[in-house]
Amino acid sequence: MSAIAETPAISIVEVGPRDGLQILKSILPTAHKKRWIAAAASAGVREIEVCSFVPAAVVPGMADADEIVRYARTIAGLQVIALAPNVKGAAAAFAAGAHKVTMPISVSVQHNLANIRKTHAQSIDELRRVIDLRDQQPKASRPAVEIGLSTSFGCSIAGAVPLEDVLRLAEKCLATGADHVTPADTIGIANPAQVKRVYAALYGAFGKAKIGGSHFHDTRGQGMANALAALEAGVTSFDASLAGLGGCPFAPGASGNICTEDLAWMLEEMGLSTGIDLAKLLACRDILKDGMPNEKLSGHLAEVGLARTQSGGRVAAAR
Amino acid sequence: MSAIAETPAISIVEVGPRDGLQILKSILPTAHKKRWIAAAASAGVREIEVCSFVPAAVVPGMADADEIVRYARTIAGLQVIALAPNVKGAAAAFAAGAHKVTMPISVSVQHNLANIRKTHAQSIDELRRVIDLRDQQPKASRPAVEIGLSTSFGCSIAGAVPLEDVLRLAEKCLATGADHVTPADTIGIANPAQVKRVYAALYGAFGKAKIGGSHFHDTRGQGMANALAALEAGVTSFDASLAGLGGCPFAPGASGNICTEDLAWMLEEMGLSTGIDLAKLLACRDILKDGMPNEKLSGHLAEVGLARTQSGGRVAAAR
Numbered sequence: 001m002s003a004i005a006e007t008p009a010i011s012i013v014e015v016g017p018r019d020g021l022q023i024l025k026s027i028l029p030t031a032h033k034k035r036w037i038a039a040a041a042s043a044g045v046r047e048i049e050v051c052s053f054v055p056a057a058v059v060p061g062m063a064d065a066d067e068i069v070r071y072a073r074t075i076a077g078l079q080v081i082a083l084a085p086n087v088k089g090a091a092a093a094f095a096a097g098a099h100k101v102t103m104p105i106s107v108s109v110q111h112n113l114a115n116i117r118k119t120h121a122q123s124i125d126e127l128r129r130v131i132d133l134r135d136q137q138p139k140a141s142r143p144a145v146e147i148g149l150s151t152s153f154g155c156s157i158a159g160a161v162p163l164e165d166v167l168r169l170a171e172k173c174l175a176t177g178a179d180h181v182t183p184a185d186t187i188g189i190a191n192p193a194q195v196k197r198v199y200a201a202l203y204g205a206f207g208k209a210k211i212g213g214s215h216f217h218d219t220r221g222q223g224m225a226n227a228l229a230a231l232e233a234g235v236t237s238f239d240a241s242l243a244g245l246g247g248c249p250f251a252p253g254a255s256g257n258i259c260t261e262d263l264a265w266m267l268e269e270m271g272l273s274t275g276i277d278l279a280k281l282l283a284c285r286d287i288l289k290d291g292m293p294n295e296k297l298s299g300h301l302a303e304v305g306l307a308r309t310q311s312g313g314r315v316a317a318a319r
Numbered sequence: 320m321s322a323i324a325e326t327p328a329i330s331i332v333e334v335g336p337r338d339g340l341q342i343l344k345s346i347l348p349t350a351h352k353k354r355w356i357a358a359a360a361s362a363g364v365r366e367i368e369v370c371s372f373v374p375a376a377v378v379p380g381m382a383d384a385d386e387i388v389r390y391a392r393t394i395a396g397l398q399v400i401a402l403a404p405n406v407k408g409a410a411a412a413f414a415a416g417a418h419k420v421t422m423p424i425s426v427s428v429q430h431n432l433a434n435i436r437k438t439h440a441q442s443i444d445e446l447r448r449v450i451d452l453r454d455q456q457p458k459a460s461r462p463a464v465e466i467g468l469s470t471s472f473g474c475s476i477a478g479a480v481p482l483e484d485v486l487r488l489a490e491k492c493l494a495t496g497a498d499h500v501t502p503a504d505t506i507g508i509a510n511p512a513q514v515k516r517v518y519a520a521l522y523g524a525f526g527k528a529k530i531g532g533s534h535f536h537d538t539r540g541q542g543m544a545n546a547l548a549a550l551e552a553g554v555t556s557f558d559a560s561l562a563g564l565g566g567c568p569f570a571p572g573a574s575g576n577i578c579t580e581d582l583a584w585m586l587e588e589m590g591l592s593t594g595i596d597l598a599k600l601l602a603c604r605d606i607l608k609d610g611m612p613n614e615k616l617s618g619h620l621a622e623v624g625l626a627r628t629q630s631g632g633r634v635a636a637a638r
Contacts, residue, residue, distance in 0.1 A: 192547050221581035221619030265540075266510055266541055269510035269512075270513075301539050304507075
């Protein structure tokens with residue numbers, strides 16, 4: 001191992017504080033969120049989606065969004081991402097200092113209507129307002145706007161989602177000024193062959209620089225295989241959630257996002273650098289246990305521990 | 320869908336009645352095992368590892384091995400596989416009518432000593448006796464002998480397992496007369512890059528016809544990604560266990576083999592034919608619930624159900 005810090009080949013974006021927490025009954029106290037974010041950053045996670053700027057009446061657990069973004073911004077080197085469903089949320093995220101705002105628009109119109117009560121035309125209008133606001137931010141610290149193309153791989157309401165619909169919405173979002181678009185497997189229904197098709201089409205149509213990363217849920221147990229397929233398609237950025245937090249409203253026992261620590265283990269064992277210290281990452285789970293004792297934590301690696309991992313030498317050296 | 324029966328491209332080998340059950344505290348009653356085997360075959364599973372011929376004092380749940388093989392042989396079209404750790408077990412399996420006997424030999428000598436109390440030389444001697452016995456069976460119904468190369472991807476005792484050791488043991492087994500060898504991820508520690516390396520080396524050294532299939536555990540959450548990697552390496556046969564049965568002695572909450580129904584869903588969604596009716600396969604879980612009410616069943620697809628699968632048309636048509 002070289003002592004010189006290298007830029008890791010792969011970025012794992014911890015989305016647990018947003019996507020993981022927003023669906024849970026428990027509310028993780030603000031102090032625990034801060035400890036988690038600091039501990040994840042200390043473990044080597046360089047990008048965290050820390051919160052969602054939504055009405056506290058709708059998602060009480062996100063009432064501390066402003067405080068959380070401001071805290072996260074004090075951590076050197078951390079890329080702070082916030083979700084905002086509309087221009088009001090984006091304005092708050094920009095004001096708090098988020099480096100990037102992710103705005104979800106569902107490829108399935110039915111899902112978009114159910115999730116954010118907008119048609120596609122209304123969502124594009126909203127995006128235009130967000131872009132105008134982004135362009136008013138100081139150039140030196142101008143935040144990025146990314147569109148999460150929800151239901152890109154299938155929809156719980158509409159069923160199959162045609163790839164042409166993904167491409168059409170992506171084109172509109174980029175033409176409106178979004179910095180990136182990311183296809184999201186919102187309901188965990190993608191399969192690896194489809195993942196490769198979707199990325200090949202997006203890269204072919206818009207170039208790799210315009211496609212943000214990947215977002216898989218593990219609802220049907222396909223998350224890790226889909227992440228591998230995305231990796232093989234050229235993806236280098238992966239959303240994931242500590243302890244697989246998140247769940248699914250349609251599936252009581254199913255896990256949420258793919259599990260950060262299991263994914264990091266896979267990538268590191270494959271010889272790809274994530275910059276993550278697995279022992280420190282696993283220790284972050286204790287913060288969740290302490291702050292949300294009634295929530296079930298998922299993830300396989302944590303059950304086995306690191307002692308028996310194959311590359312024992314590397315893990316030990318990283319400590 | 321054509322009404323003409325086609326040979327499915329991919330074979331999923333249900334190993335739950337052997338690998339899944341052997342580690343559980345509960346004993347699945349013989350009548351339930353028979354119902355499970357019949358129901359799995361009726362769902363389109365064409366190969367089942369139905370039992371292990373080991374002393375009942377060691378694994379009480381396998382005391383009915385002879386009865387189970389004889390029952391399974393009454394199901395038309397079903398390939399009946401039994402595990403046997405030695406010539407005594409193989410003789411019993413041949414006598415009961417097993418089409419194939421799988422004999423485990425660990426690549427890691429330490430694991431082989433711990434698991435079957437033999438050195439490699441002793442295991443090869445034992446294999447020679449099994450091969451002699453196989454060759455005495457009537458030519459028209461001569462069973463196959465497959466070696467499960469346990470710990471091919473890593474060992475809980477020895478740590479990393481060199482690929483050269485896998486190749487060396489495979490060569491000895493094939494030279495001694497084994498029909499096939501299958502690398503097994505006994506402790507669920509493989510990663511996808513390694514899976515591709517191991518299969519490329521085995522195929523390159525011995526030809527694809529001599530390599531039996533694949534055997535992954537999901538101990539570290541890598542099972543589905545490893546199965547995808549194996550598929551891409553050219554593997555067309557996958558061991559899996561209904562409801563991910565099996566567990567791991569070192570990891571109380573970890574699942575066992577990769578989950579048959581989640582794997583079948585992935586392959587079918589990728590457009591690969593497994594011959595399996597997913598609805599009928601999922602229904603097999605009820606037999607386990609009924610026969611082992613205290614055992615936790617894993618698997619993601621069962622939590623969501625089939626109603627929201629993408630290819631609703633195909634699933635409906637298969638009913």
